[in-house]
Amino acid sequence: MRKENQSRVSEFLLLGLPIQPENQGVFFFLFLGVYLTTVLGNLLIVLLIRLDPHFHTPMYFFLSHLAFSDICLSTITVPKMLMNMQTHQQSIPYAGCISQMYFFILFGCLDNFLLAMMAYDRYVAICQPLHYTTVMRQELCISLVAVSWFFCCIHALLHSLLLVQLSFCAENTIPNFFCDLPALLKMSCSDISINELVIFTEGGMLFILPLSSILDSYVRIGTVVLRVPSTKRLFKAFSTCGSHLLVVSLYYGTLAGAYFFSSLWDSNDKDIIASAIYTVVTPMLNPFIYSLRNRDIKQALEIFVFRGNFFR
Numbered sequence: 001m002r003k004e005n006q007s008r009v010s011e012f013l014l015l016g017l018p019i020q021p022e023n024q025g026v027f028f029f030l031f032l033g034v035y036l037t038t039v040l041g042n043l044l045i046v047l048l049i050r051l052d053p054h055f056h057t058p059m060y061f062f063l064s065h066l067a068f069s070d071i072c073l074s075t076i077t078v079p080k081m082l083m084n085m086q087t088h089q090q091s092i093p094y095a096g097c098i099s100q101m102y103f104f105i106l107f108g109c110l111d112n113f114l115l116a117m118m119a120y121d122r123y124v125a126i127c128q129p130l131h132y133t134t135v136m137r138q139e140l141c142i143s144l145v146a147v148s149w150f151f152c153c154i155h156a157l158l159h160s161l162l163l164v165q166l167s168f169c170a171e172n173t174i175p176n177f178f179c180d181l182p183a184l185l186k187m188s189c190s191d192i193s194i195n196e197l198v199i200f201t202e203g204g205m206l207f208i209l210p211l212s213s214i215l216d217s218y219v220r221i222g223t224v225v226l227r228v229p230s231t232k233r234l235f236k237a238f239s240t241c242g243s244h245l246l247v248v249s250l251y252y253g254t255l256a257g258a259y260f261f262s263s264l265w266d267s268n269d270k271d272i273i274a275s276a277i278y279t280v281v282t283p284m285l286n287p288f289i290y291s292l293r294n295r296d297i298k299q300a301l302e303i304f305v306f307r308g309n310f311f312r
Contacts, residue, residue: 041287
C-alpha cells in the first residue's frame with residue numbers, strides 16, 4: 001500500500017455492489033436510469049416550485065430544498081459507482097474519499113432537518129390554521145433553512161477533521177460503494193474513541209432532535225384530528241400529511257436499515273443493499289410521492305408538460 005505519511009494512505013478501494021461480473025452491464029444501465037430519474041424528477045420539482053407563484057408557500061419552499069438536497073445526495077455517490085462499474089477500477093483518492101464522506105454527511109443531515117421543518121409546517125397548518133401566515137412567515141422559513149445549512153456544515157466538518165487525524169495501517173478496502181464514515185472508522189488502526197463519542201453525542205443529538213420534532217408534530221396533529229373525529233376531517237389531514245409521512249417513513253426506515261440494524265446482519269452484502277436503497281432509491285422516489293399524491297403539483301406538471309406554460 002502506498003502511503004503519503006504515517007497518518008494517511010494515498011487511496012482507498014471501493015468494494016462496490018455485490019453484483020456478479022456478467023451482470024455488471026445490466027445493473028450499470030439500471031442505476032444510470034435511476035440516477036437520471038432522480039436528478040430530472042427532483043430538478044423538475046425545484047423548477048415548478050420556483051417558477052409557479054402558486055407554490056411560493058412554506059411547505060413548498062422546504063420541499064424545493066429537500067429536492068435539491070436529494071439531487072446532491074445521489075450525485076455524491078452514484079456517478080462514482082457507475083464509473084467504477086464501467087471502468088472496473090475501484091480506487092478513490094484519499095482526498096476524494098474524505099470529500100465524498102463530508103458531503104454525504106452534510107446532505108444526509110440536511111434531509112433530516114428539512115423533514116422536521118415540513119412536519120412542523122403541517123402541524124401549524126392543521127392545528128393553528130388561523131395563525132399559519134403569522135407563524136410560518138418567510139423570514140422564519142429562510143432562517144430555519146439557513147441555520148440547518150450552518151449546523152450541518154459544521155457537523156460534517158467536525159467528523160471530517162476528526163477522521164483525517166486517524167491512521168490506516170493495514171487495510172484500505174471499503175466494503176461499500178462509497179466512502180462511509182462507519183466503514184472508514186472500522187478500517188483505522190488508531191484509537192477511535194473520540195470519533196465514537198462525537199458520533200453518539202453530537203451526531204446523536206442532530207439525529208434525535210429532528211426526529212423528536214417530527215414525532216411530536218404528528219402526535220399533536222393526531223390529537224387534534226381525533227378530538228372531534230369525522231371522515232371529512234380525517235381525509236383532509238391525511239391528504240395534507242400523507243406525502244410527507246410516506247417520505248419520512250421511507251427515509252428513516254432505510255436509514256435504520258443501513259446504520260442501526262446492519263450490525264445484526266451476518267453479511268456485508270445486506271448492509272451494502274440497505275445503503276443503496278437509502279442513497280439511490282429513496283431520493284428517486286421522493287418526487288414521485290409528492291407528484292402522485294399532490295393535486296397541485298400534478299396540475300402544474302400537466303401545464304408544464306402538455307401546455308408549456310406555468311402561469312394561468
